[in-house]
Amino acid sequence: MHALIVEDEAKAATFLFKGLTENGWTVDIASDGRAALAFLREISYEIVLLDVLLPGCDGWSVIRQMRAAGVTTPVIFLTARDSLGERIRGLDSGADDYLVKPFAFSELMARIHAILRRGREVSPTTFRIADLELDLLRHKVSRQNQAIDLTPKEFALLALLARTPNEVVGRKVIAKEVWNMDTSADSNLVDVAIRRLRLKLDHPFPTPLIHSVYGMGYVLGERIG
Ligand code: CA
Secondary structure, three states: OEEEEEOOOHHHHHHHHHHHHHOOOEEEEEOOHHHHHHHHHHOOOOEEEEEOOOOOOOHHHHHHHHHHOOOOOOEEEEEEHHHOOHHHHOOOOOOOEEEEEOOOHHHHHHHHHHHHHHOOOOOOOEEEEOOEEEEOOOOEEEEOOEEOOOOHHHHHHHHHHHHOOOOOEEHHHHHHHHHOOOOOOOOOHHHHHHHHHHHHHOOOOOOOOEEEEOOOEEEEOOOOO
């Protein structure tokens, strides 16, 4: 799951970044509207957290431009109480929800989950591959009904592979999506993480689900070929 935070105050951005990454999200931060639009052109996010008062082009302008460009990613507006006008109350701006600062992180997560649940038909939040079950919202993984404990990064890695079962996901894509890193071809970051994930996900069970495709990347599925 990939989120974009659009926030010019470093302290607020750090608060959101920390909370989301601890929950297994991959996060980009844009500190103004122009940077946000550049990110939105490149990357497809599950959620955008958009501060209303930004230097240069403000939150209203960002959402207008992204919707005009056909980007349908859900947006949660983050606003100070004194800038909470009629417009935001009616959510007629194209935002999916809004939160008044200051807010508890748990409140934000609840809103994000509610929005993702609404969009479940378009983008599933639970996956079943052979005896593996993965619930993105509850952050739960099991095989043969036995719960498997994963770190947030391991969970993000598994969720990425689960979105396209039986298809190869390249190392570079994995590094970018899970760690937000541009890796060189010889980096073993992804391979090390896959090895750890296999120890928990595949080793205790008779059928391995994670397969390597030499020189390309990794596949999640019952068997390949
Ligand atoms: Ca601001």
